[in-house]
Amino acid sequence: MAEPFLSIQHVRKSFGATTVVEDFNLDVAPGEFVSFLGPSGCGKTTVLRMVAGFEEPSAGKIVVGGKDITKLKPNQRNVGMVFQAYALFPNLTVGQNIAFGLKVAGMPKPDADRRVAEMLDMIKLPQMADRYPYQLSGGQQQRIALARAIAPKPKLLLLDEPLSALDAKVRVSLREEIRSIQKKLGITTIFVTHDQEEALSISDRIAVMYGGKAEQVGTPFEIYNRPATKFVANFVGTLNVLEGKVTDAASGKVQVNAQEVSLKGKLNGSKSGDTLSLALRPEAISLGRQPGHDTSLSGEIAEVHFLGSVIRVRVGIGGNTVSLDTFNNSATPPPAVGDKADISFSSGDMLVLH
Amino acid sequence: MTDLSLSNKAIAGKTAPPAEARSLRLPTQWLGVTPFFIFAVMFLILPTLYLMLGAFQNEAGEFTFANIVALFSANIVAAYWISIKVSLASSLIGAFAGLAVAIAIVRGGLPDWIRSATLTFSGVASNFAGVPLAFAFIATLGRLGLVTVLLNTLVGLNLYAHGFNLLSFWGLTITYVYFQIPLMVVIIVPAIDGLKREWGEAAATLGATQAQYWRMVVIPVLWPSFLGTVILLFANAFGAIATAYALTGSSLNIVPILLYAQIRGDVLHNAHLGYAIAFGMIFITGLANIFYIWFRTRSERWLK
Amino acid sequence: MKAGKFWAWVVFILGAAYFFIPLIATVEFSLRMRRGVYSFDAYKVVLGDSQFQATFIFSVVVAIFTILLGVLIVVPTAYWIRLRLPQLRPVVEFITLLPLVIPAIVIVFGYIRMYGSNSPLPFLGSNLGANALLVIGYAALALPYMYRAVDTGLRTIDVRTLTEAAQILGAGWGTIITRVILPNVLIAVLSGAFLTFAIVIGEFTMASLLNRPAFGPYLQNLVANRAYEPAALSIIAFAITWGCMSLIQILSRFAPRSANRPN
Known part of the structure; x- marks a missing residue:
């Protein structure tokens, strides 16, 4: 990576005896969009609040643009922040809300007015300047909040679960809008979310957090396809986990329900007879033997759920159950529960979870 | 079987022809609130109107402004003036002190028990008025009161030699403040609780100092509830009589005491002048409320 | 932040001093009846005074009737306004604020x-009529507090659904009010009741002008004529107010939570 713009170094935070964030490290490149993804209580919001300056790290430092800002007050940091609950000032109009940061910075009124108009155009709400927050929908309020955060041209944009309070449709359209505005302005952004789909869809990189630590930092592609830990694999996407017994550690052979599977690569650290957790994404599995899939397992159809365009099938293989999706095809009826069935996949898609 | 027939009857009743239902429903609709309105009209509105009309009549029942004009005699104007001064001073002092206490317990980072203890105590103290309150202050700041005596013996400060008198404007104001502060606390704490933490954080990330945040957001948001409470405190003090009467007897000439004396013994020798005094009291508290409503509609377009 | 906390303590301590010194002074004064030593003589004299007993009982009885009248007027009205006549709400609220x-x-x-x-x-x-008028007057004075307490109570329990559920089960209006609504707003009604009690028990103006032998005028008379007994009575009055407020506080812990929201 080039010179990082934001660098979070060995940051730790504890409240009394409980440690919320442990030795968190992250470098963010200029203009990069990084998501903190994790369940509630994983410390993602605490890290964000330390970057914003609302919490002081117990140890470590935070550097922005080469300058150590760890001890700066929030109002000296020049960061923009968007909150889950919008947090628009109820006594100010939309225009006044957006102008707040400009006014505080002492920008002359004509310049501020121009900037506000520009912001309203950017979020495609040009007619709303004189409305009050209570007159707007949640999605509109959150776009105003975004405009307000961006108006003073902050060095960093911090988004604290900005979409969680919105309903599903608005959530998707607004996240695309946030991403396109962020790309256009090239503003370095941190986005906190517990929604893996959200994180996967808009981030340059994702830091998956658990128990106050970053479990894995990587591009959405890496996080999804090469989860580094069991937690990441489970938290991101749907995952089938199968029990396997190692038969030959050196050549990577395991048995699932007495059927042999050859894994790519060796099984370092395991010896024959050990039990392993093996993971498979549903989309990597096909019903029946497919060309290109080098591995297959036999089982029995346990459940069939018709979901419209997709049919979700659960196949029992001994004590394991594997979920997979097949596209609906009007010419072929869905499989029946109790039928014998084979599943096939590429052995390269099967991951060993640690 | 019985159950079935019962529910059938109920259903039959429900699906009665609309015309019949309407003719039956209209009176019952209003029946529920009739006692309330009879009560309000007979024991709140009519007695007040009676006095208001009486203020514009002479003994013979003819329309006149003479009673209102008579209000402007020196004695009565003085009574109104001191009442307004005491009410205004006690409501403003009570309001600002109460606001300070409320902010301290909600935002000051004090232990939690202090907040709940203060709120409970405020509930008690805001209802602690009248004779017991007056006596508490006599025992504290009267000529032989604990504080008066302690100041004199310990510091050598003789309050009364310095012109302080509990039976005066300031004495009465200090006493009234005892129920004004807690009343403010009780009403304004929920409003302060309504200030979202995120507003302060949003303002901070936008570069605002604490003072700027207060000036541009907190004060405008709290202002309407604050002003409304000040008006309430004003009316509260303006109509109060028991405390003042117990404290000063009739030596301090405030309007409620004047009216009290008039009702007891027609000291003004003109029954309709008594009506006019009552009218004047409602006029002033009413005016305060109208000002408040006007201000609210003007300044609070952002409120739903 | 540190400075803010410092000032919060300063404000709190100043406030506490202002509120506790008069109470301490009154307690101290009330104990001084016997020359040279602290004693409870003043309390003994006051509590043993037959006039105290008579006026206090009179005021308690008046307070109870006031509460009953207040409940009878306020509960059906607040309920009906929520259920059927929401368009009258502004009028009713305006009237309840008049006092x-x-x-x-x-x-x-x-x-x-x-x-x-x-x-x-x-x-x-007649005496009976005058007593009734006193009760009515007190009910008017307590109207803002009673109405607010009951209306808040009704708001937390989704009145409409409860009523409709009761109707579907075949309940009549009498049953609905006494068996369904009242038990659910009982806590709110009791809060209003104790507040009413606190207001009524020592009230002076109305009782005095209607010439009723109530506790307030008795107190007033005592202040003018005695030294130590009024201090004892002030403390007793404060304790009664405190008792009422504490009961409200305790009751509010038992108040039903809204069924629509968890916790």
Whole structure:
């Protein structure tokens, strides 16, 4: 990576005896969009609040643009922040809300007015300047909040679960809008979310957090396809986990329900007879033997759920159950529960979870 | 079987022809609130109107402004003036002190028990008025009161030699403040609780100092509830009589005491002048409320 | 932040001093009846005074009737407004706030003129009538508090659904009010009741002008004529108010939570 713009170094935070964030490290490149993804209580919001300056790290430092800002007050940091609950000032109009940061910075009124108009155009709400927050929908309020955060041209944009309070449709359209505005302005952004789909869809990189630590930092592609830990694999996407017994550690052979599977690569650290957790994404599995899939397992159809365009099938293989999706095809009826069935996949898609 | 027939009857009743239902429903609709309105009209509105009309009549029942004009005699104007001064001073002092206490317990980072203890105590103290309150202050700041005596013996400060008198404007104001502060606390704490933490954080990330945040957001948001409470405190003090009467007897000439004396013994020798005094009291508290409503509609377009 | 906390303590301590010194002074004074030593003599004298007992009991009885009248007027109204006549809400709320604007002395003045012994409705022509008028006046004074307490209680329990559920099960109006609504707003009604009690028990203006032998005028008379007993009575009055408020506080812990929201 080039010179990082934001660098979070060995940051730790504890409240009394409980440690919320442990030795968190992250470098963010200029203009990069990084998501903190994790369940509630994983410390993602605490890290964000330390970057914003609302919490002081117990140890470590935070550097922005080469300058150590760890001890700066929030109002000296020049960061923009968007909150889950919008947090628009109820006594100010939309225009006044957006102008707040400009006014505080002492920008002359004509310049501020121009900037506000520009912001309203950017979020495609040009007619709303004189409305009050209570007159707007949640999605509109959150776009105003975004405009307000961006108006003073902050060095960093911090988004604290900005979409969680919105309903599903608005959530998707607004996240695309946030991403396109962020790309256009090239503003370095941190986005906190517990929604893996959200994180996967808009981030340059994702830091998956658990128990106050970053479990894995990587591009959405890496996080999804090469989860580094069991937690990441489970938290991101749907995952089938199968029990396997190692038969030959050196050549990577395991048995699932007495059927042999050859894994790519060796099984370092395991010896024959050990039990392993093996993971498979549903989309990597096909019903029946497919060309290109080098591995297959036999089982029995346990459940069939018709979901419209997709049919979700659960196949029992001994004590394991594997979920997979097949596209609906009007010419072929869905499989029946109790039928014998084979599943096939590429052995390269099967991951060993640690 | 019985159950079935019962529910059938109920259903039959429900699906009665609309015309019949309407003719039956209209009176019952209003029946529920009739006692309330009879009560309000007979024991709140009519007695007040009676006095208001009486203020514009002479003994013979003819329309006149003479009673209102008579209000402007020196004695009565003085009574109104001191009442307004005491009410205004006690409501403003009570309001600002109460606001300070409320902010301290909600935002000051004090232990939690202090907040709940203060709120409970405020509930008690805001209802602690009248004779017991007056006596508490006599025992504290009267000529032989604990504080008066302690100041004199310990510091050598003789309050009364310095012109302080509990039976005066300031004495009465200090006493009234005892129920004004807690009343403010009780009403304004929920409003302060309504200030979202995120507003302060949003303002901070936008570069605002604490003072700027207060000036541009907190004060405008709290202002309407604050002003409304000040008006309430004003009316509260303006109509109060028991405390003042117990404290000063009739030596301090405030309007409620004047009216009290008039009702007891027609000291003004003109029954309709008594009506006019009552009218004047409602006029002033009413005016305060109208000002408040006007201000609210003007300044609070952002409120739903 | 540190400075803010410092000032919060300063404000709190100043406030606490202002509120506790008069109480301490009164307690101290009330204990000084016997020369040279602290004693409870003043309390003994006061509590043993037959006039104290008579006026206090009178005021308690008046307070109870006031509460009953207040409940009878407020509960059906607040309920009906929530259920059927929401368009009347602003009118009713305005009326319930009137006693905060119209001073008690003005209201009672109006009563004296309108319901005197020579009027068509001569409440003041008999003792019973005058007592009734006192109860009515107190109910008017307590109206803002009672209405607010009950209305808040009704808001948390989704009245409409409860009523409809009861109707579907075949309940009549009497049953609905007494068996469904009242038990659910009982806590709110009791809060309003204790507040009413606190207001009524020592009230002076109305009782005095209607010439009722109530606790307030008795206190007033005592202040003018005695030294130590009023201090003891002030402390007793404060303790009664405190008791009422504590009961409200305790009751509010048992208040039903809204069924629509968890916790």
